Amino acid sequence: MPSTSNQNRFEQQDAEEIRPHPVLASYHQNEEERKQGVQEYFDRSARHYDWINQIMSFGSGHWYRRQALRRTGLKPGDRYLDVACGTGVLTHHGSRFAGTQGLALGLDPSQGMLRQASQKGLPHLLQGRAEFLPFADDSFSVLTMGYALRHVTDLRRTFAEYRRVLSPNGRILILEITPPKSKLGFVALKVYLRFWVPMVARLGGGRDAQTLMKYYWDTIEHCVNPETIQNALREAGFRSVGRRRTLGVFSEYLAVK
Numbered sequence: 041m042p043s044t045s046n047q048n049r050f051e052q053q054d055a056e057e058i059r060p061h062p063v064l065a066s067y068h069q070n071e072e073e074r075k076q077g078v079q080e081y082f083d084r085s086a087r088h089y090d091w092i093n094q095i096m097s098f099g100s101g102h103w104y105r106r107q108a109l110r111r112t113g114l115k116p117g118d119r120y121l122d123v124a125c126g127t128g129v130l131t132h133h134g135s136r137f138a139g140t141q142g143l144a145l146g147l148d149p150s151q152g153m154l155r156q157a158s159q160k161g162l163p164h165l166l167q168g169r170a171e172f173l174p175f176a177d178d179s180f181s182v183l184t185m186g187y188a189l190r191h192v193t194d195l196r197r198t199f200a201e202y203r204r205v206l207s208p209n210g211r212i213l214i215l216e217i218t219p220p221k222s223k224l225g226f227v228a229l230k231v232y233l234r235f236w237v238p239m240v241a242r243l244g245g246g247r248d249a250q251t252l253m254k255y256y257w258d259t260i261e262h263c264v265n266p267e268t269i270q271n272a273l274r275e276a277g278f279r280s281v282g283r284r285r286t287l288g289v290f291s292e293y294l295a296v297k
């Protein structure tokens with residue numbers, strides 16, 4: 041388990057940026073390599089992402105995302121942005137909530153993931169990154185990011201962008217996995233996500249899918265703690281910042297502009 045002092049030391053290295061996790065030396069040598077590498081992992085494994093995700097979540101992945109999205113209050117006529125949309129699961133549910141009078145737009149840097157999303161019949165998909173959103177100020181009423189906060193370069197920059205593109209009273213929802221606090225829970229989840237899931241991914245999707253799933257856990261394990269994320273949201277100017285936990289593992293960060 042990463043120690044708090046390690047995390048603090050890491051965060052103090054650069055007072056300007058808050059990186060979600062340090063560059064992990066067993067995968068990448070520096071930040072530029074990390075950014076490129078992450079995009080390649082997702083590009084190469086995009087066609088396997090949905091089935092791995094469904095197996096990993098015991099079939100509850102779509103259901104859980106839909107429930108979490110419902111809690112944002114997304115409604116017909118709203119303009120909804122799904123950052124890091126991946127294969128478009130949240131975007132798909134968001135388009136149902138926003139209806140034909142509204143808009144549901146998915147954004148992701150990986151062409152491979154966007155290709156999978158387009159196969160779900162989603163008409164509004166765009167290539168881009170959370171840190172540089174290609175939208176005017178006050179464009180959206182709801183913004184989500186599912187299981188991707190660990191991949192951005194800087195939480196400060198990302199949250200400033202989220203605030204900028206949201207309209208007043210706009211809401212954000214960030215879904216993440218948080219390692220359990222208990223030692224037993226931590227070890228159980230690590231065995232599951234670091235060894236069992238990558239093994240299944242390897243059998244069904246090959247070595248790239250296995251690497252992606254190992255990286256999935258390693259970034260969870262080294263991610264900054266929930267307080268750092270919530271503080272960064274407050275510092276960016278969000279109010280009503282809260283975290284809802286399910287099963288001690290699934291974190292939903294909700295905040296209002």
Ligand SMILES: C[S@@+](CC[C@H](N)C(=O)[O-])C[C@H]1O[C@@H](n2cnc3c(N)ncnc32)[C@H](O)[C@@H]1O
Nearest residue numbers: 082124125126150153169170186187188191192
């Ligand atoms: C684990 S997938 C999550 C996909 C989807 N949100 C879901 O709930 O299943 C992470 C996604 O984050 C994207 N991503 C990586 N770096 C990003 C960045 N800087 N900005 C936005 N998306 C990013 C990846 O391309 C990938 O599609």
